[in-house]
Amino acid sequence: MTGPADMSDDMTPDEALALDFALGVLPRAELRAAELRLLSDPAFRAAVEAWQRQLSPLDAETPGVAPPPQLWDRITAEIAPAPVRQAATPARRSLWDNVALWRGFAFAGVAAAVIAIAQVEPPPVPGAPPQILVAALAGADGKPLLSAAYDPLRGAVVLAPATQRDDEGKVAELWVIEGEQPPRSLGVIDIRGPNAHAVPARRLAGLAPGATLAISIEPLGGSPTGQPTGPVVATGKLVPV
Amino acid sequence: MSLSPGAAELSDLLARAADGDAAAFQLFYDRTATKLFGIVLRILVERGEAEDVLQEVYVTVWRKAAAFDPARASPVTWAATIARNRAIDRLRARGNRPSAPLEDAMSVRDERPGADELLATAGEAARLNSALATLEPRHAHAIRSCYFEGVTYEALALREGVPVGTLKSWVRRGLLRLRTELA
Missing domain, CATH: 2.60.40 (Immunoglobulin-like)
Known part of the structure; x- marks a missing residue:
């Protein structure tokens, strides 16, 4: 499939990447790389979002399936603020109570670096993640x-x-x-x-x-x-x- | 982007969730979870894995609610995009474990009323489908397989018995043509 009739030959690598990302065909490493690029490259993000808007009507064809009732409880447990401690504790929740943060440590095993950065920007609301x-x-x-x-x-x-x-x-x-x-x-x-x-x-x-x-x-x-x-x-x- | 009344309400719920309003977030979940679980299950097929991913999706929605911009996407498209990306990431993490083809995935479904009316107007879906119908049937089928199953070009090319380059070309050319048709 080559030749002047192949319109995909006319796409820049970035255009093809935006299409492939929105469609969902990328291998994992490229998927992660593209997700990060979305954070700092507005032109790329706009191209991806244009394809997402174009493709999203397809979702209407996917039948809905009710998740089990206990799933909501699992979600609540993960996002709920930790119980408030003694009155002496400052009102703002300590990083030490931040479940997501500790999950991150357990996952990556890198406590020192995470604390060093996360303390710069404390979570603005309970349950919010450390700043990216x-x-x-x-x-x-x-x-x-x-x-x-x-x-x-x-x-x-x-x-x-x-x-x-x-x-x-x-x-x-x-x-x-x-x-x-x-x-x-x-x-x-x-x-x-x-x-x-x-x-x-x-x-x-x-x-x-x-x-x-x-x-x-x-x-x-x-x-x-x-x-x-x-x-x-x-x-x-x-x-x- | 003009929002339908349903989308405007969901946008409002997300805005309140961004301010830490858990009740608003629960309403958002109630209105969208059936739709999103359908999308995730269609990609992953396995129920337990799909449930784990759906949990991750809503935790992400809660945490990123402030980043939602109604000018750039409808609230359900935004959340559905997070769901698809999380599901595809999980699918890739499985490695080479074969995934069941689409037909098997759909046989495990448990149909309930969805949130289709919130997702896109019937008109949008109909327009996209009539545009897809103008493509070669095999090309349109490849586009659907990519979108609904989250397969890579390589895996789909193998299944279809065509070179990867051919398959990419079917899909990318097909989508560019769709875009022209829909313009």
Whole structure:
């Protein structure tokens, strides 16, 4: 199926990705990467939403099935605020009582990093999740290179490349720049493919809104000096969603 | 986007849920859970797994209610999208375990009145269906299989006995043509 009659040949990779995501055909890693991209790429999100609107009338064909009555109780149990403690306890619910947070820890095993970030933005209402932080990293020309999202339920920063880049014989290294501090390495990352990557949580302590993420191109194995040595190809600020 | 009276009411319930109003959230659940469970069960087929996913879906709806924007989607489309994505994610997490084809999925259903009237006007569904009917039957069938079952192009190509590139082309060209028809 090739040739001028094949309209799908005329779609850009992003247009095809938006269609595939809305249709629901993506493999898991690409699905996760696309979900993260939705958070920081309005044009991509608009393209996905246009397809979702177009396809959603199909849902009318799917027969409804009543869920078992106890399902509502399970949902309530998960979202209910924890019981209020002694009067001495501040009215705002402590993070220590946040079930979702602890579920996140148990899942990812990365308590320190999650606390460091979640405490910056306490949940505004009981049962609300810790704040997700995102950064869109773009080059000096404004071209997006990747989306980064701090996902509190996974306790990790997940990176979703917006474009592919292959610097032969070199690797990309992710840095965080906090205020006047020198850049701190978050490790070598793979930005060649469309997959989402998780940065180990132990590197994330102290990551907060306003910090800048940057990517430099380094020799294999990462920067030999502990500071960026190659060109910085993209930067972006971490902001709450 | 103009909302039907049902959608306007659901939008209002979501707005109240975003402010922490659990009663409003329960009403939203009551009005939409049958529809969403149907969608999730159709993708996952297995009831227990579908129930787990539906639970995740409504916890997500509660937590993300503030992010709902009635200018961008109807409330049921928004929630149904979360349901489809969660169900597909769970389906992918199963790995290569084969999933039953559509016919089997539908044989386990337990039909109850749905929230179809909230989801889309009958007119929208009819327009989409008549547009689908203008496609090659195999192409329209492939689009439906992707949407309703959450299969990957690779898995569906295998089932249909055609190369992946061919299947992608059927589906993507078909959808682009649908878009033109519906414009």
